[in-house]
Amino acid sequence: MHYPTALLFLILVSGAQAFRICAFNAQRLTLAKVAREQVMDTLVRILARCDIMVLQEVVDSSGSAIPLLLRELNRFDASGPYSTLSSPQLGRSTYVETYVYFYRGAGGEGPGVHGSPRSLGLAVLPSLVLVPLHTTPKAVEKELNALYHVFLEVSQQWQSKDVILLGDFNADCASLTKKRLDKLELRTEPGFHWVIADGEDTTVRASTHCAYDRIVLHGERCRSLLHTAAAFDFPTTFQLTEEEALNISDHYPVEVELKLSQAHSVQPLSLTVLLLLSLLSPQLCPAA
Numbered sequence: 001m002h003y004p005t006a007l008l009f010l011i012l013v014s015g016a017q018a019f020r021i022c023a024f025n026a027q028r029l030t031l032a033k034v035a036r037e038q039v040m041d042t043l044v045r046i047l048a049r050c051d052i053m054v055l056q057e058v059v060d061s062s063g064s065a066i067p068l069l070l071r072e073l074n075r076f077d078a079s080g081p082y083s084t085l086s087s088p089q090l091g092r093s094t095y096v097e098t099y100v101y102f103y104r105g106a107g108g109e110g111p112g113v114h115g116s117p118r119s120l121g122l123a124v125l126p127s128l129v130l131v132p133l134h135t136t137p138k139a140v141e142k143e144l145n146a147l148y149h150v151f152l153e154v155s156q157q158w159q160s161k162d163v164i165l166l167g168d169f170n171a172d173c174a175s176l177t178k179k180r181l182d183k184l185e186l187r188t189e190p191g192f193h194w195v196i197a198d199g200e201d202t203t204v205r206a207s208t209h210c211a212y213d214r215i216v217l218h219g220e221r222c223r224s225l226l227h228t229a230a231a232f233d234f235p236t237t238f239q240l241t242e243e244e245a246l247n248i249s250d251h252y253p254v255e256v257e258l259k260l261s262q263a264h265s266v267q268p269l270s271l272t273v274l275l276l277l278s279l280l281s282p283q284l285c286p287a288a
């Protein structure tokens with residue numbers, strides 16, 4: 001198999017007590033959508049909860065939606081500044097989307113994230129690799145099995161068993177039956193810890209109850225850092241009606257909180273997080 005080169009980014013986390021990593025299907029995020037006050041307001045508050053967020057389904061052709069969102073986020077949350085990093089356009093045939101990482105960086109002293117863009121050839125090996133995926137509902141099984149092979153490739157390439165797979169996997173309800181879910185390599189192979197469990201509801205509509213959005217941890221060190229993981233019911237927290245919430249997304253964000261001080265095996269003073277921007281599998285590679 002031939003793998004196109006991945007784009008990579010390195011972030012050093014130091015001293016932070018707890019560290020929250022999130023994924024959110026922002027449901028066709030465009031400039032027009034972000035420009036609406038209630039949408040902007042809610043998105044900013046969702047983003048401000050996270051040290052690293054992977055926003056999925058960014059379909060903005062203007063190129064202005066993310067800078068606008070970033071500016072508002074940095075106005076709202078003084079613990080930043082936040083920065084962003086976008087993937088190339090990813091997709092199959094006519095449908096393309098971008099994944100955008102928002103991550104918190106701190107100036108001066110204190111806990112925070114220090115980011116620096118690198119191409120290949122990192123000086124330091126990552127202690128944690130993030131691999132986002134938004135599956136297409138028509139090929140959930142195929143793509144999740146491809147994700148397993150991406151995992152193998154990534155963990156070999158970066159000599160790290162500590163990997164977090166996350167995003168809207170469409171891993172439930174009509175898109176993937178429980179029987180088929182349990183046959184995935186990510187379920188049958190040992191070592192994968194699905195921290196957003198099958199019974200969770202990651203959908204906004206009261207009429208649906210599906211665990212589409214997932215976070216899967218791999219690696220002993222990674223698991224030893226696990227503090228909490230949950231879908232974030234933003235409509236309840238921000239007192240939005242279902243209708244108002246649906247103007248933001250029909251998905252909840254999913255979040256995992258890692259606690260650096262909890263690790264008993266290795267005591268990391270810093271965590272090197274590698275953000276994978278472009279998936280390596282041929283099925284999942286960037287649109288031409």
Ligand SMILES: *[C@@H]1O[C@H](CO)[C@@H](O)[C@H](O)[C@H]1NC(C)=O
Pocket residue numbers: 036243244247
């Ligand atoms: C949802 O967004 C549309 C378009 O801006 C707006 O007209 C509508 O009032 C919004 N709905 C709610 C419940 O806020």
